Structures are given as C-alpha cells and as structure tokens.
Amino acid sequence: MDQGHFILHVKEFNEFQSVLKKLLADSHAKVVFLVDKNGSLLSSAGETADFDTTSLASLAAGNIAATGGLATLIGEKEFSILFHEGERDNMHLSVVENRLILVVIFDQRSSVGLVRLRVRRASEDLARILKSVDETARGEEEGEGVIEELTEADIETLFK
Amino acid sequence: MSFINYSSREINCKIVYYGPGLCGKTTNLQYIFKRMNPESRGKMISLATETERTLFFDFLPVSMGEIRGFKTRFHLYTVPGQVFYDASRRLILRGVDGVVFCADSQLTRMDANVESLENLKINMKEQGYDPDRVPLVLQYNKRDVKDGVASVSELHALLNYRNVPEFEAVATTGVGVFETLKAIIKMVLIDLKKGGR
Numbered sequence A: 001m002d003q004g005h006f007i008l009h010v011k012e013f014n015e016f017q018s019v020l021k022k023l024l025a026d027s028h029a030k031v032v033f034l035v036d037k038n039g040s041l042l043s044s045a046g047e048t049a050d051f052d053t054t055s056l057a058s059l060a061a062g063n064i065a066a067t068g069g070l071a072t073l074i075g076e077k078e079f080s081i082l083f084h085e086g087e088r089d090n091m092h093l094s095v096v097e098n099r100l101i102l103v104v105i106f107d108q109r110s111s112v113g114l115v116r117l118r119v120r121r122a123s124e125d126l127a128r129i130l131k132s133v134d135e136t137a138r139g140e141e142e143g144e145g146v147i148e149e150l151t152e153a154d155i156e157t158l159f160k
Numbered sequence B: 001m002s003f004i005n006y007s008s009r010e011i012n013c014k015i016v017y018y019g020p021g022l023c024g025k026t027t028n029l030q031y032i033f034k035r036m037n038p039e040s041r042g043k044m045i046s047l048a049t050e051t052e053r054t055l056f057f058d059f060l061p062v063s064m065g066e067i068r069g070f071k072t073r074f075h076l077y078t079v080p081g082q083v084f085y086d087a088s089r090r091l092i093l094r095g096v097d098g099v100v101f102c103a104d105s106q107l108t109r110m111d112a113n114v115e116s117l118e119n120l121k122i123n124m125k126e127q128g129y130d131p132d133r134v135p136l137v138l139q140y141n142k143r144d145v146k147d148g149v150a151s152v153s154e155l156h157a158l159l160n161y162r163n164v165p166e167f168e169a170v171a172t173t174g175v176g177v178f179e180t181l182k183a184i185i186k187m188v189l190i191d192l193k194k195g196g197r
Helices: A012-025 A053-073 A112-139 A152-157 B025-035 B083-093 B108-124 B152-159 B177-196
Strands: A005-008 A030-035 A042-046 A081-085 A091-094 A100-106 B001-004 B010-018 B045-048 B055-066 B070-078 B096-104 B136-141 B166-168
Touching: A005 A012, A005 A091, A005 A112, A012 A030, A012 A042, A012 A100, A030 A053, A042 B166, A053 A081, A053 A091, A053 A100, A053 B045, A053 B055, A053 B083, A053 B136, A081 A152, A091 A112, A100 A112, A152 B055, A152 B177, B001 B025, B010 B025, B010 B083, B010 B177, B025 B055, B025 B070, B025 B096, B025 B136, B025 B177, B055 B083, B070 B177, B083 B108, B096 B152, B096 B177, B136 B177, B152 B166, B166 B177
Parallel strands: A005 B001, B010 B070, B010 B096, B096 B136, B136 B166
Antiparallel strands: A030 A042, A030 A100, A081 A091, A091 A100, B001 B010, B045 B055, B055 B070
8 A cells, every 4th residue: 555556456356345234234334434534435225225325435535634634734643543423424534544434424313422432443354354454465476467457558448 | 536426427626727826717617607598507606706806616517428338528617816715726737637727828927827727736746646646637718818828839848848739719708618528527527437546
C-alpha cells in the first residue's frame, strides 16, 4: 500500500467481508462500510441498497481528512473516532491503522456504546488482515501483472 | 494512490482539478456530469458555499469501461480555488493519481494562475509527490472571452513548465472538457502501468 497502488486480492476481500458481517450482527447495525482514506469503498455489509455507497465513501474520507486537519491544528495526531447523531440514524466513523475508515450506520436498535465496543474488536481483526495485504504486496513483483501488462492499445480501447 | 480490487475486478483512480478561484474547475465537472451517460457516472457532490463557491470539494465518480476484464473508475475531485482554502486543497491532493491544472486565460488572472501552479507544486511536495512526475494536463479555459485573453503560446511559456499535454477550453459549453479528461485518464493509466511513483 505504500507503493503507487493498493491491491486488494479476493482472499483479503473475503476476510474483510466476514469481519464486516460479524460487526454488523454483533453491533445490531443497519450497514457497515470499509473505506480507504482516499475515498474508495473496499467492502460493505448490510442494507447497502438504500445508500449511494460511492458518495458515502468519498464524503467519509473527506470528513476524516477535515477532522484530521483540525486535530493537527490543536496539536493532536488525529481524531480517531467520529460520531454523528441524527434523528433516526447515527453514524460512527473510526480510523483503522491510520489507513482505513470503518463506518457503522445504526438506529435505535443499537447504541453508541455497543457500536464502539464492537468496532474496537473488529478494528483489531481488520488491522491483522491489512498486515496480510501488505505481506502479499511485498511477496509479489507487482500486482499479478494485470496492470503491468496493460498496453497503450488497451488504454485506447476505452475511448473508442 | 490507485486502488485495484481483484474481487470486484475494478481499478479506481483519483483525478484532481486544480487551479485559481473561478477558473472553471467545477464547471468542468458539471459539464461531464451533464453529458455523460447516467449509467457511466454517479451523483455529483458539491460542498459549496451559499454563493456556489467551492468550500471543500466537488466529487464526481465516472466509469470508463473495461480493460482486460477490469472496470475502470475515476473519482474526479475539484479543490477550492480561493487562496485561503489552502488547508483543504492539501487534504484533497492526498492519494491523487493525476492532476488537471485549469488555468484562466484572461490576462488579469495570469498572476493567479502562476500563484496557483506554485501552490500545487508546494502542496504536492508536502504530500510526498514529485511535482515533476505526477501525471499532469493543462487546460486553458475561458477561450471564448473576447478581450484581454492571453495567447496559447503565452500561457504555455508561463505555465507549461513540464511541456505536458495542453488544451484550449470553454468549460461552460464543453469545448475541450472531454479532451482534457481523456488525456489525463490516459496519462494516469500509463503511469499506473509503470508502477506509480
């Protein structure tokens, strides 16, 4: 991930997915998203059909970036947890390993205390998977060749 | 930083439109939003003031089709151009894969163009990028203004320090908008193929 691109393979994707599903059930949340700090959606679980997931990922990243900027201004490293309370739904955002953002949306069926508790456990699991993503990236030359094998002719096909 | 997802077979890249205030960055995205097939683009989000000046960013996700079985998606962002929003600009540059520098062709805005370009270089360095290597395309916007417009050669001499692709544009009517977008997408994918920065 510290290279030019972040490659997520099927194995780690499935592992992320099972952590999110477990978190969804344990925290009685409506929906759970995992987003990278640049605003790309990595994985999600729950009632995602009701949400514009791409916009949500981008705004969550913007939200974390802006509060991170605020934190720096007051001499903090970052605000690792954000909580937004709505009339019906609430949103809990937390930073995982300074790289990913875990977003939990929940209503009155759950509580911020329960979400916070379950998020802490899930974050540990996500951090472990992230480590494996890094190890996979180091173990292979460069992204299994798909990117490296791209030709200019392939790229041209996008514009035909 | 591009994101390649083998599970959903997607390549995601981030492109940022940079430039001085009122040069037409948001207008570029609005035109792309208006003209692209709704199936190929998502919603456009504008975090703007009540007077429609960009406060934090505009965001538009677009899909450009498949390459070798991978869907290509590009997240287009604009920065707020006004000088005092520098902290926000720095945040938006994080993880960028390519930059469109949108310049205002009006002679009265030449200082603002130069200042914004210098600001881009500083902010890229602060984010750990080499400003001489990040994929970059220049767009000279507002070519339809009748009087007091710099020539392309003047703009080139003033701004195109890397001799990168440059396009004349009238973002309000769409002239040059998709040409610019295509050029930066090509550069980003070629850069990705080379293994990033």
